[in-house]
Amino acid sequence: MTQPEFPPPADVPHDPSELPQPVASRRRPIGWIVGGAVLVLLLFFGGCGALLAATDDGDPAKPGTAAASATSVAPTTAAAAPTTRAPEPLPVYDTPTKRDFTLAVKILRKQCFGSAGCNVTYRIDVTYTGDGDLDPAKTYEVTYQVKGAEDPIINTFEVSGDSASVQQEESASTRRSGDKLTAVVTDVSEF
Incomplete structure (x- = not known):
């Protein structure tokens, strides 16, 4: 027995391309947005990690560096030599001589008595030129020694x-009001 063939209903098309297409939903593709955001973050952090790995200076003291991980994987056969720091050089000091000092006489007060001379109060200013x-x-x-005074003056500092x-303050007397006091070093000795 054969099945009788019935003609298709009038509202159904005979060609499959003429079949009604499903209506596209108008919902937002939230899954694609979240997935895209995750992908962007992974690429960003992966790029940062690649940048850090590229700038690795190979310092074995830093954990996670290529040199540190290579050192930890490779077996060592000899003990590392202890590192010693070179001693800092001792400072070299000068031994002064009398030519290494320049002395200036700073006049603090001066009281003159006409042609009889002056009483002078002064201070010595020291400059080391070594x-x-x-x-x-x-x-x-x-x-x-202070020169230019009535009597020679010798002092120390x-x-x-x-x-x-x-x-x-030091004091001296001059013979004339125009006399000028000067000072020179005569000796230097270590205490």
Whole structure:
């Protein structure tokens, strides 16, 4: 027995391309948006990791560096030699001579008596002109002479490191009001 063939209903087309197509939904593709965002983040962080790996300086002290992981994988046969720091050079200090000092006489007060001369109050200003620094652990005694006064004046001051201890005021008498006081170093010795 054969099945009778019935003609298709009138509203159904005979060609499959003429079949009605499903209506596209108008919902937003949220899955695609979330997936795209995740993909962008993965690419960003992957790029940052590649950049960090490219700038690795190979310092074995830094964990996670290529040199550190290579060191931890490779077996070592000899113990690492201890590193010693080179000693810092000791400072070299100058030994002063009398030519290393320049002295200036600073007039603080001057009282003159016509042609009889003047009484002068002064202070010595010291300048060290040597090539190097002086040892701060050593003290030097500098002897100097003041010229231009009625009587010769000899005095001393002490120098230690970069400071000199001089008297704040000294006195002298000159024969004439136009006489000028000068000072020169005559000796330097270590205390």
